[in-house]
Amino acid sequence: MDFGDLHEVEAVLELDCPPEKFLKAWKSEAHQIPKHSPNDIHAVELHEGDWESAHGSIKKWDYSVGGKRESLKERVELDEANKIIKFTVLEGDVMKMYKVEAILELDCPPGKFLKAFKSEAHQIPKLTPNNIHSVELREGDWGSDKGSSIKFWEYSVGGKRETFKERVEVDEANKIIKFTCLEGDVLQEYKVFNPI
Numbered sequence: 001m002d003f004g005d006l007h008e009v010e011a012v013l014e015l016d017c018p019p020e021k022f023l024k025a026w027k028s029e030a031h032q033i034p035k036h037s038p039n040d041i042h043a044v045e046l047h048e049g050d051w052e053s054a055h056g057s058i059k060k061w062d063y064s065v066g067g068k069r070e071s072l073k074e075r076v077e078l079d080e081a082n083k084i085i086k087f088t089v090l091e092g093d094v095m096k097m098y099k100v101e102a103i104l105e106l107d108c109p110p111g112k113f114l115k116a117f118k119s120e121a122h123q124i125p126k127l128t129p130n131n132i133h134s135v136e137l138r139e140g141d142w143g144s145d146k147g148s149s150i151k152f153w154e155y156s157v158g159g160k161r162e163t164f165k166e167r168v169e170v171d172e173a174n175k176i177i178k179f180t181c182l183e184g185d186v187l188q189e190y191k192v193f194n195p196i
Contacts, residue, residue: 031046044061072089122135151168
């Protein structure tokens with residue numbers, strides 16, 4: 001992989017739990033995750049820092065993807081006042097394919113996030129015209145609570161114009177939105193791009 005082609009991956013996730021509970025789970029209880037998902041996450045070990053403060057701590061994860069055991073080492077940075085967790089992967093199997101860094105921000109109600117992507121995505125280019133140039137509806141409608149819609153995005157990454165066609169499925173009752181990439185430039189970097 002040519003490291004000049006690496007991109008930062010940033011995700012904002014909306015959760016159906018209080019932000020404090022989510023922060024606590026990742027800050028001081030990550031070692032409990034294998035008990036809840038033993039087939040996927042086998043172990044979480046603390047290598048530096050401590051479980052309580054967590055800021056700047058380094059953790060090693062052992063997990064399975066597609067039946068293959070893998071591991072990664074990450075640094076966790078917390079901004080509790082703003083409810084932000086930043087994970088930086090330092091080493092591990094995932095680095096063979098990606099440089100991964102995720103920032104999770106919990107700063108709006110799930111209903112507001114759902115509304116933005118369900119019925120107002122075409123407004124996003126007005127907020128970030130240099131990054132997102134257009135969002136077009138190809139199937140479905142902007143406000144439907146039933147079924148799915150297909151949207152086509154034009155955006156820029158590192159000054160290069162790219163496109164992304166996605167299927168959007170909304171589960172209003174459970175505050176879940178699922179994006180499935182159908183075609184676009186992102187598939188040159190990833191085999192599957194399916195954030196939930």
